[in-house]
Amino acid sequence: MAATQVIRSEWTKIRSVASTVWTLSLAVVVTIALGMLISALSKNEFDNMDRRDQLSFDPTFISFAGMTLGQLAMIVFGVLVVSNEYSTGMIRTSLAAVPRRGTFLFSKIAVATGLALVVGMATSFVAFFLGQAMLGEHKAAIGDPGVLRAVIGGGLYMTLIAMFSMGVAAMLRSPMLSLGILMPFFFLISNILGNVGATEKIGRYLPDQAGSKIMQVVTPVDDDTPYGPWGGLGIMLLWVIAALAGGYVLLKRRDA
Known part of the structure; x- marks a missing residue:
């Protein structure tokens, strides 16, 4: 089976499984809603903060507070995309149709990653703009130094969380x-x-912890982390590569 046919087949599988649609929807709703709530609470508490906390206040990062729970749904999505076929026994049929296991695995991961990237980016931008609306006079603008990088980084972070979960699964x-x-x-x-x-x-x-650094614009006063935003995302990417490589090696070596 040609690679394009395999990719089309994997897209059909993902689209037809209700649980994957629900987990992605949950990731969007939880990330945005919790980010708005914490942004609103932070606005009300700002005047009560001590001077040090006010100087370290990062309005962009605050709007991504919901990603702590949103990534939970992305983890579930990543796991279900890969392991559903094992739990249903369909993996034998899939590998019989696509004997080249590398093509099978990476077509599945490519389709799921593309979907996670679209959802992650949309979620990150909406969470940012709605979070800033909640912060009122304390808000950041998308054109401020480092802000656009942080917002794009938020989408990449969610995508890499899903990819890491796919590798583990x-x-x-x-x-x-x-x-x-x-x-x-x-x-x-x-x-x-x-x-x-x-x-x-x-x-x-x-x-x-390394990956979330990409979403920070204001560095906390006592932060002595030896890498910057892109360095942190690079560390996260290495974890993802290791997990996917492990999944590929084990898939090649063992029976379905």
């Missing part, structure tokens, strides 16, 4: 096992390592 094959590892990794382990003094320097190299 390709390695583990089970949706429950994949989610059972990814959820605690991003929502528990990463937070603990990043907020405990002894492990803070390790935590900053985890994919979510």
